[in-house]
Structure formats: C-alpha cells, structure tokens
Amino acid sequence: MRRGNTVLYVVVGIVAIIAVIGLFFIGTYNSLVSADVEVDQAWAVVQSKLQRRYDLIPNLVNSVKGFMAQEMDLLTEITEARSQWGESLGKPITDQVENANALESVLSRLMVVVTSENYPELKSDALVLELMDELAGTENRISVERDRYNAAVANYNKKIRMFPSSIIANMNGMMQRQMFEASDYAQEAPEVDFS
C-alpha cells in the first residue's frame, strides 16, 4: 500500500471513532441535563403546593378561632410554624424541608382536634367544612408531589452514579440531589371525616 492511501484510511478511522464517541457524550450529557431539569421542575411543583398550604392557613385559623377558644396556643403555634416556613424560602433545602415538616405536624394536631367530638358546632359550619376539605386536598397534593419529586431525584441520582454516564457527570460537576424526607410525625395526609 502506498503511503498516501494508508494515511487516508487512518484519518477516516480516527474521525469515525471520534464522531461515535462525541455522539455518545452528547447524548448522555443531554439526558443528564434533562433529568436535572425534571428534578427542578418537580421541586417547583412541590413548592407551589406548599405555597398553597401557606396561603390557606390564615383563612382556616380565622374560621376556627371562633369555635375553639381554648386551643389558642395551638393556633398560635400554627401561625408561627407557617411564618417560619415562609421565611426559610431563601435558605438551603434542608431548612425548608425541616420547616415544612414541622408545619405539617402542627397542622395534623389541629386536624385531630377538629375531627374529634369536642367541637360539634365546628362540623356544621359550612365555611369550616370547605376549608377543611381544601386543607385535606392540599396536604394530599403535597404528599403526591413530594413522591414525584423524590422519584425524579432518584432517577437523576441513578444516572449520575451509574457508569459510564458518571464520567460525564463528574466532568460537569453534577452532584447528587437531596430527597424530600417526610417527617416522622405526619406520615399520611390528614383525613376529614365529619360522619
């Protein structure tokens, strides 16, 4: 084989290999980015549901205040927990998660009191009924979106740690993300039952 032909073959071979590797890199990087953005999206949805609960609480507290004069300290606790979560929005995610869980546990105590037999007039008030439904729906939404967020984070973490996409993840400095751990106290959404 003459010298010129060999060089051409080798060059074509190298170009082909580089092209294949390049495509692989691009494809994997894009899928990592896509997973990362999905995690962001899921987190935004969780935040919007938490925000919904945040907006709901003052209305709720005001409507039950008239019926439950004895539980004032519980109601103040709720208001405090709510404002604490509102303030923690700029802080790192661990703080936010902690405050959200604390608020949830306080609210569940309120739900227990409301659905107990201590305040029968509460259950016939139309406004309270509505707000309780809203609260239950919101808590359920939070729990569902939290699960979906965790699923997205799990998917992303898997992709980052699995070989060979872990190489590209390390190259771009992609770190594992944290899941939304449910608090120990309130594991399920409170139910409203006025039967």
Place this chain on the structure above:
Amino acid sequence: MTREEIWTEQIQLKVLIGILVGVIISLLFVTAVMVPTIHAERPNYIYDWENLLTESEESYIDNLCYLIDVNTTAEIVIITLASYSEPLKVADINEACTEYFSEYPLDGVKGIGKGDKDNGVLIILSLTEGEFGIEVGYGLEGDLTDSEAGRIADTVIDIYLDEDNLTKALYIGVLQVGEQIGYGISPIVDVEQDEKLVFDPNLFRIVLVLGIVLMIIGMMWIMVERRKARLRREEIERERERVRNLPPPPPPKPVFRYGHCPKCDTKRKTKQIGSRRDERYDGVWWIAYTLLTLVCLICGTSFTKEKRVGRVESGKTRKQRKVDEEEEERQRRIRRRAYTPTYSSRNSDSSRGGSTDSGSSRPRSGGGFGGGRSGGGGARRKIGK
C-alpha cells in the same frame, strides 16, 4: 491525466459527499412533521368492579359521561373498587385515586383526561372498604376546587344513604361535576384542532446513524475507486515505457557479395566495402541502381558493380525524390505518434442515496384520549350506613 481521470478523482468525491449530505438533510426535515392533536372519546367510562350496578344502569351513566366528553373533552370516569389489592395494590383511598387516575390502563388507556389538557375526573367508590373519593386532574383544579368536590361527594353519599339508589346518586354526582366544568351551561364547545410539531426522536436517530454509515461506505468506495484508477494509470505508463525501450534494431550483417575480379579473374573472396545509390538515364527511362564497390581479397584490387533497383519516376530529380521520401517518412511518424492507446476510465454509477420509508405511522402523542394526570386534588369521604 486525461479529462476522464480528473472527473474520477476530484469531482466525483465532492459530488458524492454533496449528494449524501443533501439526502440526510432532507430526510431529517421529513422526520419533523406537524401532527394534529385529535381528540376522541374514551371507549368506556364506568368500571364497575364491585358489581353494584346493572348493565342498563351502567350504560345510563356512561351515556352522560360520553356526552360530557363530546361537549367539553373532559373525561369523567367512575370506578367501583372491590378491594385495595386487586388490580392495583394500594394502601388507602388517596393512593387508589392517584394510581388509577394516572398509572393504571383502563381498557388500554392510561391516564384520565386528554393528554395535553389533563382534564379528567375520577370518582372512586368502594363499599367493601367504605371509602369514596373524587380525584380532579391538573387541568380542572380551577373549575372543580377541593371544597366543591367535597360538597359533591357529600351530595352523592347523602342520596345513596337516604334513598339507597346508587345509580341516581352517581348520575347526579356526574351531572354536578359536569356543571362545574361547563357542560349544560355553555352550548357545545367548539374543540379547536391544535397542531404540534413533532420531531420524531426515534426516526431522527435512525436517520442520523444511517447517514453516517452511508457516508463511511461512500468514502470507502471512493478510496477503492481511486486505487483502481491509480493502478490503471500505472499500467498504461508501464506499457508505454516498454514500447519506448524496445531493443535497438540489430545492425545489418556484413554481406559478402561476389563479383568478378578483373585482375585475378576470380569470383571468390570478394568483399563489399561500400555502396552508393545512383540513377542514370539511358535515353528512355531513368534507372536507379546501386553501385557496389568491392575489393578482391586475393589481389587487393577494388572494382565496382552495378545492381539495378528499378525504374523511377521521370521528370523528378534525385533531390526532389529524396525530399518527397523524407516528407512521407515524417507523415508516417506523425500518424504513428498521434495514435496513442486510450483506456476508457469507467465511471461507476454514483447515483446513490438512502431512502428511508418515512411513511410509517407516526405516533399520535398528546392527542386521542387518555394520558391525563392528576396531582392529588379533590375530596375524600368515608361511607357508612
């Protein structure tokens, strides 16, 4: 290089690459299509797994759900669940709502509500477990709030417990849900045909890989052709060299010509030492002859001898005849040089081009029915007699 060989080497390469790139680009454009999102109705709306309703009752409510779907594209589905372990294993009514809404294929359709609108409502009820739930899809959370859903749930349960008529309860429930969505209040809604640009990812990937493979094959073929052309060229060169370097013609052998030696009167042993061409006029014609000079080897005397060649053209002088001969020789040489063997370079067929069948069915994503999702909105109730 002849003109044909130039075509083979340079232009062919460019033309081939141009054709392949053009084919790839046009194929990629073909894979990007505008797919109209078509909305159809579900095959079924009532799933009575607990067997609480008769066939006619089921179709009664099913008709209403179908009408609502036709009018507003919202899908209201009712499931009566026998247990929390069949067909899906769920922990409570909440999980049942979300799972059956988005994850469980009902009659092959996964997700309640249209995929691009998420406008579905699921009414789940289980007398065995004693729970009732209304799950509202993302798209209807504005129309049907949690408190509204709770109110409707209370209505349905009240009617069922008071009158023991589940069909009527469910029917009224569906009607009220439809009211919230806009059925019955606004006339038949004109459902717009949305269109979306779909860049089919699978086909794109296939076309890209195909294109790269074609390019590599094309380049390899080009290299093979160049090698063949080069070999052909070398062959021609060698042939010409061979012809050019033929061994020189052998020198004429010395001829022993005999003649009569005038001195010693012998015919043997005479040798030619020279020759001359000449012409003489004998009165009628010009005769060309060769005058040979011979020498006798015995006595050493030289003498001449005439050898007749033939008659020649009259009127021409010897000089002119020589000029004519030289010209003829020149012509002959020119004609010989002009004749060079040409080897036709075979141009192979370069009309390649991949053609992928892009008429295959494109996936109808987003349109049709089903595919809707929900996020846990709605209301839950416990049923108790």
